[in-house]
Amino acid sequence: MALTTPDLQALEEQVPRDIARTVTRGDRIFRTLCASAAAVSLFIIGGTALFLAIKAVPALQKAGLVSFFTTSVWNPTVGDFGVLGLLIGTIIIATVSLIVAVPLAIGLALFINEYSPARIRRILTSSVDLLAAMPSIIFGMWGFFALQAPLVGVAAWLNLHLSAIPFFRLSEADAPLLRSSFIVGTVVALMIVPIITSVSRDVMAQCPRSQCEAALALGGSRWGMIKEVLLPFGKAGITGAVLLGFGRALGETIAVALIIAFTVQANPYVLEQGGGSIASLIAIKFPEAQDLEISALIAAGLALFSMTLFVNLGARAIVRRTQIAA
Amino acid sequence: MTTVESPRTAADTATNRQVVSSELLAEEPHGSSRIDATDVTCWFGKRKVLERCSLSMEPGKVTALIGPSGCGKSTFLRSLNRMHELVPVAAIAGTIELDGVDIYSEEMSPTEVRSRIGMVFQKPNPFPAMSIADNVLAGLGLSGMSHEDPKALVEQCLRRAGLWAEVSDRLDEGGMSLSGGQQQRLCIARALAVHPDVLLMDEPCSALDPISTRVIEQTIRELCEEITIVIVTHNMQQAQRVSDTCAFFLVESIGDPGRIVEAGPTAQVFENPSDPRTYDYVTGQFG
Numbered sequence: 141m142a143l144t145t146p147d148l149q150a151l152e153e154q155v156p157r158d159i160a161r162t163v164t165r166g167d168r169i170f171r172t173l174c175a176s177a178a179a180v181s182l183f184i185i186g187g188t189a190l191f192l193a194i195k196a197v198p199a200l201q202k203a204g205l206v207s208f209f210t211t212s213v214w215n216p217t218v219g220d221f222g223v224l225g226l227l228i229g230t231i232i233i234a235t236v237s238l239i240v241a242v243p244l245a246i247g248l249a250l251f252i253n254e255y256s257p258a259r260i261r262r263i264l265t266s267s268v269d270l271l272a273a274m275p276s277i278i279f280g281m282w283g284f285f286a287l288q289a290p291l292v293g294v295a296a297w298l299n300l301h302l303s304a305i306p307f308f309r310l311s312e313a314d315a316p317l318l319r320s321s322f323i324v325g326t327v328v329a330l331m332i333v334p335i336i337t338s339v340s341r342d343v344m345a346q347c348p349r350s351q352c353e354a355a356l357a358l359g360g361s362r363w364g365m366i367k368e369v370l371l372p373f374g375k376a377g378i379t380g381a382v383l384l385g386f387g388r389a390l391g392e393t394i395a396v397a398l399i400i401a402f403t404v405q406a407n408p409y410v411l412e413q414g415g416g417s418i419a420s421l422i423a424i425k426f427p428e429a430q431d432l433e434i435s436a437l438i439a440a441g442l443a444l445f446s447m448t449l450f451v452n453l454g455a456r457a458i459v460r461r462t463q464i465a466a
Numbered sequence: 467m468t469t470v471e472s473p474r475t476a477a478d479t480a481t482n483r484q485v486v487s488s489e490l491l492a493e494e495p496h497g498s499s500r501i502d503a504t505d506v507t508c509w510f511g512k513r514k515v516l517e518r519c520s521l522s523m524e525p526g527k528v529t530a531l532i533g534p535s536g537c538g539k540s541t542f543l544r545s546l547n548r549m550h551e552l553v554p555v556a557a558i559a560g561t562i563e564l565d566g567v568d569i570y571s572e573e574m575s576p577t578e579v580r581s582r583i584g585m586v587f588q589k590p591n592p593f594p595a596m597s598i599a600d601n602v603l604a605g606l607g608l609s610g611m612s613h614e615d616p617k618a619l620v621e622q623c624l625r626r627a628g629l630w631a632e633v634s635d636r637l638d639e640g641g642m643s644l645s646g647g648q649q650q651r652l653c654i655a656r657a658l659a660v661h662p663d664v665l666l667m668d669e670p671c672s673a674l675d676p677i678s679t680r681v682i683e684q685t686i687r688e689l690c691e692e693i694t695i696v697i698v699t700h701n702m703q704q705a706q707r708v709s710d711t712c713a714f715f716l717v718e719s720i721g722d723p724g725r726i727v728e729a730g731p732t733a734q735v736f737e738n739p740s741d742p743r744t745y746d747y748v749t750g751q752f753g
Binding site: 368 | 581
């Protein structure tokens with residue numbers, strides 16, 4: 141049989157052809173249903189943002205867009221609003237909660253994944269899930285009634301021994317230590333431990349077993365393996381987990397509103413009574429607010445919404461990037 | 467050890483002195499060692515996968531473990547440096563002695579066992595986030611050791627693993643930029659850097675092409691002058707080419723644990739086996 145080589149020059153340049161994409165009716169219906177579900181979630185996010193933006197306009201006009209974000213006042217009678225102090229307060233509380241939660245969560249994740257026997261691992265995993273499902277009002281009440289007294293002791297100790305660090309100073313020697321950002325941050329920390337634990341656990345579980353075995357086979361201890369292989373592998377994913385926790389801490393409302401001695405001004409004395417956050421502002425002021433104050437609360441909500449949205453988007457992006465790399 | 471005779475430049479002599487001192491350091495602690503396994507039985511949960519395996523792995527020799535898939539030879543190998551127990555449900559009986567000391571006794575910690583008995587895995591597994599040089603040095607950091615001259619150690623280990631010429635100009639590149647065969651030799655260099663007395667190799671060439679395989683086999687032959695080597699292989703030609711002693715593992719019927727059918731000098735196992743099952747296997751009549 142003769143094999144003929146086609147004269148390529150004589151032939152036309154090929155272009156991609158159409159491919160018939162026949163879709164069955166069942167598929168079409170199901171796809172429409174799924175697409176609608178997807179559309180609803182986009183609509184909710186877009187609708188919320190739009191609602192907040194429109195309703196915020198009157199207060200922002202009255203108070204002035206710039207001064208709304210650069211002053212710390214809340215005076216509905218004259219229509220003077222500014223949330224700078226509360227934005228700072230929000231970040232202070234979320235930061236305190238991260239400082240408490242991150243070592244706890246990563247230690248817990250490592251213990252569950254690397255050290256615990258199978259039976260204890262199951263118990264711990266489900267109790268972390270349970271912790272995640274606990275309503276925040278419960279944490280708030282428990283924090284208010286049970287945690288304050290011991291935490292005041294911790295705060296006094298920190299102030300006594302570590303007052304070289306500015307954050308552990310007090311405005312005056314006998315300032316009250318109850319209902320502080322420190323106590324609130326610690327309670328919020330307990331609420332964000334589960335999310336940080338479970339995401340970083342998932343990330344570290346993706347580390348190839350062969351890498352871990354290589355480290356152990358070189359005479360590495362388990363801690364050496366964690367330090368040299370597991371943590372470098374999970375670095376980005378754990379960062380994402382921490383940011384997810386941060387996002388959650390920013391928005392935590394009821395526990396903060398319950399415990400903190402609310403002030404509009406930023407309180408740099410973390411251990412001391414008084415502080416606030418955007419979410420607690422809304423929870424505390426909303427029941428009695430009218431007209432312009434409602435608009436101002438919505439504007440504050442818009443600021444919180446944007447802040448958490450950006451933190452969450454950043455966190456998701458980082459987590460996704462590690463999953464692709466793995 | 468001979469002194470340098472040929473004329474060299476000052477710089478050359480300087481580097482040479484470093485290499486010599488590192489070599490001395492390599493030989494100083496132990497030299498090559500022997501492993502004696504006696505009545506080793508291994509379980510995963512309730513399943514017994516290996517029964518009463520006894521084998522002596524002589525110093526400075528290459529011992530090959532051969533046998534069909536699933537006969538327990540990898541499990542046996544992993545029991546020799548306490549990697550077996552990393553599987554949560556794993557259990558073991560019998561004794562394994564490194565120069566007369568039971569590695570499962572109080573006298574040795576798992577980390578000490580593993581730094582004296584190194585391991586190279588079936589699939590090359592360099593650390594992806596580390597450079598070539600850092601991969602070689604990884605074992606030092608992991609086991610808390612330090613070395614007075616890390617650069618010289620990197621060169622020495624890469625030379626012994628037969629990789630130096632190919633990577634000497636790109637030590638800072640990632641370990642994953644290498645080919646499969648090069649990665650495997652990097653893993654050998656990494657294992658050598660902690661100065662093991664014994665090197666265990668679990669089918670080190672099964673993921674590699676024939677040319678890379680030949681380079682690794684050469685490396686094994688060169689290394690065995692200083693280190694005791696135990697290698698698991700599916701490739702019977704490879705066992706013949708590289709090993710001095712050979713042990714044949716077999717599962718008689720499904721559900722049975724693996725046992726050592728025959729062990730002895732490689733030439734004898736292949737040319738004049740005493741057991742008919744060994745004969746059948748090495749002549750390719752089953753398995």
